[in-house]
Amino acid sequence: MSEQLLRDIEILADLFKAGGWTELRIESGAISLLLSKDKATLSLDGAQQAVAPVAAVPMVAPEPVGAGTSAGPIDPAWTAVKAPNLGTFYRSPKPGSPPFVEVGQRVEARTELCLIEVMKLFTSVKAGIAGTVRHVAVADADLVEGGQPLFYIACD
DSSP: OOHHHHHHHHHHHHHHHHHTOSEEEEEETTEEEEEESOSEEEOTTSOEEEOOOOOOOOOOOOOOOSTTOOOSOOOTTSEEEEOSSSEEEESSSSTTSOOSOOTTOEEOTTOEEEEEEETTEEEEEEOOSOEEEEEEOSOTTOEEOTTOEEEEEEEO
C-alpha cells in the first residue's frame, strides 16, 4: 500500500470518527474500505465479520527539517499560524515550485503561506497578521492536525 493511500485512509478514519457516522463504505477499483462502529457488521462481500472499532491515530508534531526552517528556540512573543483542519501540508502551490514564503520574509495578513489538502480539496492558509516569518514548524508534505502550528510570525 502506498504511503499516500495510508495517509488518505487515516484522514478518512479521522473524518469518520468526527462526523458521528455509524458506517462508511468506499469501493474504488481494487480497493474496498469499510469503517463501522458496529462490531458485528456485514463485510463488503456480504459475510458477517467482527470489525475493530475505529480509534484515533496519535499524531506527533514533526520536528522542523529542511531548507527554510529556523534554527533555535521559538520565541514566546511570536504568533503561531495554525492548521485550520487535518490534511497534508504543502509549502508550494505545486511540485517543483518555490515555497509561498521563506523564513525572514515579510508578510501581510492576506499573504498565502501554504496549502492544506484533504482528499483533493485544498485549503489556502493565510498569515492572518502582518509581520516576519520566523519559523516553519512542519516539513513539506507532512500530515498535520487541525490546530497544529505551521508557522511562527513575529508581529511588527
